[in-house]
Amino acid sequence: MKASIKDVARHAGVSTATVSRALNSPHLVRPATQQAVERAIDTLQFRPNLVGRQLRTTRTGIIGVVLPTLSNPVFADCLQGIEEAAARRGYRVLVATTHYELERERQSLDTLLRQRVDGLILTVANADGNAMLARVRQSDMPYVLAYNHSQEHPCVTVANRLAAAEAVASLIALGHQRIAALTGLLGRSDRAVQRYAGYCDAMAAAGLEAAPAIEVDFNAPALPAPLLDRLAAADALDRPTALFCGNDHLAMLAMHGLVGRGVRVPGDLSIMGFDGLAFGQFLTPTLATVSQPSTTIGACALEALHERFGGMPAGRALILPHGLRQGGSVAAPVHP
Amino acid sequence: MKASIKDVARHAGVSTATVSRALNSPHLVRPATQQAVERAIDTLQFRPNLVGRQLRTTRTGIIGVVLPTLSNPVFADCLQGIEEAAARRGYRVLVATTHYELERERQSLDTLLRQRVDGLILTVANADGNAMLARVRQSDMPYVLAYNHSQEHPCVTVANRLAAAEAVASLIALGHQRIAALTGLLGRSDRAVQRYAGYCDAMAAAGLEAAPAIEVDFNAPALPAPLLDRLAAADALDRPTALFCGNDHLAMLAMHGLVGRGVRVPGDLSIMGFDGLAFGQFLTPTLATVSQPSTTIGACALEALHERFGGMPAGRALILPHGLRQGGSVAAPVHP
DNA sequence: CTGAAAGCGCTAACAG
């Protein structure tokens, strides 16, 4: 059986309270006592049981993180950022994934609340009008959304709509007029909606006609063949000269599928992504994209929580700067 | 303040023991009582405090996971596999990253032990002769290594050495004779060592001369320019016709850097990776690689732990099947 | 089938 604070106390000839002090407030303990305790600690190989402390203090030092998936580097990087910041601050990270499924969001949240995490960082499918999220807000559990942009909840993200608009505007500036938009299921991701809205903004601002969103399932391993066929087969005068994609994963699937069907990128079609995955740089041509600082989003979300614990009020939205990454996948259209 | 089991008991007119039973062993409770308790539970919005239970039962239901980084999809996917399997089994996942630094490995481990996780899944720089790992084995804490292959510790991984040998043999079968090996720092990763050994095996088996490993730092964002220059500049008769890389990330960095220097892949140089990252498929040419089932490795590691909890003995090594993924980055040499 | 009571390991008043 593992040694407890009691064993240490006995071994050092002091009370458990003194051991606790030696551990948590050494300045309240006489140096000689401190040393006696420390000696006992490492003869017994004592490791304080955090569960005992957590029960007593009602603080766990654990941050709950709920993300759609770790298979997308966007979220993996975010978690990396959270973990590093958490380690620096002395927090631990409990992670759950949801695959964009509402039921798993609910389930994960419940588990984390039972575990009495000190705070939550979460990325949900839809922030606004989300019942669970409303419940979290009612409770006094500090939380921050990552990636979701919401008026109702504190969040750290980028200006999705604006960034998308800038990206599309850059395509228009190059001479593109027929620009299509490929997105995740609009009902399953508020970011998909915001980015598509940005696309529409830019089109409208240029007096161009926004095309309806081409929606595909996030969880699908590839784009539907009929869709690719359609995009590839359209004759040159009719087909879009550029494709704005709601995220890099979609962009890569599109580029891969279309190039495989003989479409030249960017010759026949320019492709613009959104996320700024490092892998985009390895593609040929490299993927032009809107870059968001995923690791920093995670780190800032954690810092935001930390400030809440320190008594700060619940900040609203923290909008981090995005970038427009040039890439070979975008060029001026040949047949404008 | 949150409702506790005591509040529920009072509200339902029963003892706390009965509430506990209603929660954990409903079959021991009279249906009428059960319902009374359930009613109280949801009027009070009661959520059992796991910390209390954990202290009492000395089981947390938490699995500690220690990985080098989540920025590499190999580990992110593994964590994804762990998390899914854990959720299915009712465990929670506490994650820490180390960036291949010994001190952070030590630190993470310590934190997880204090948190009294039920078991550990870890990927360390070097498994054999690892002092911490030895300490973990002494303790009665169940643990499994993921990716590390070790005689001393239970682990789930692929046959790194064999897989590397097969990959290199496939290059040799195509006619390659001058094959170079690009690896992570051999002192910082036992897998790098094992894969390089596999390379040497295959070279020796074919009567070819194994080149010394070209070691580069895992954490570096790009390959050193001098290295790339050297590989690109060597004249055609002298330079290797194929490059075996210890992981896909290195392979991508090499391919990117070399193509940028005018080297044709696979015309001038074939490139073989190791990991089987999904992104390799998006490259042009697609990356030939040894694929390992990262998600499954994670899931199996968790299942192995779960079996240990059920009283199973501490299995040795579980070696999962690897694959050899064809890719456009490998072809027969033009100047054998 | 249910209740009383003890205690998991720790911290935090409160005295001294």
Place this chain on the structure above:
DNA sequence: CTGTTAGCGCTTTCAG
């Protein structure tokens, strides 16, 4: 500076 004491929320004998 240190010890005594109570109790965080829960489970689990042991009686009844």
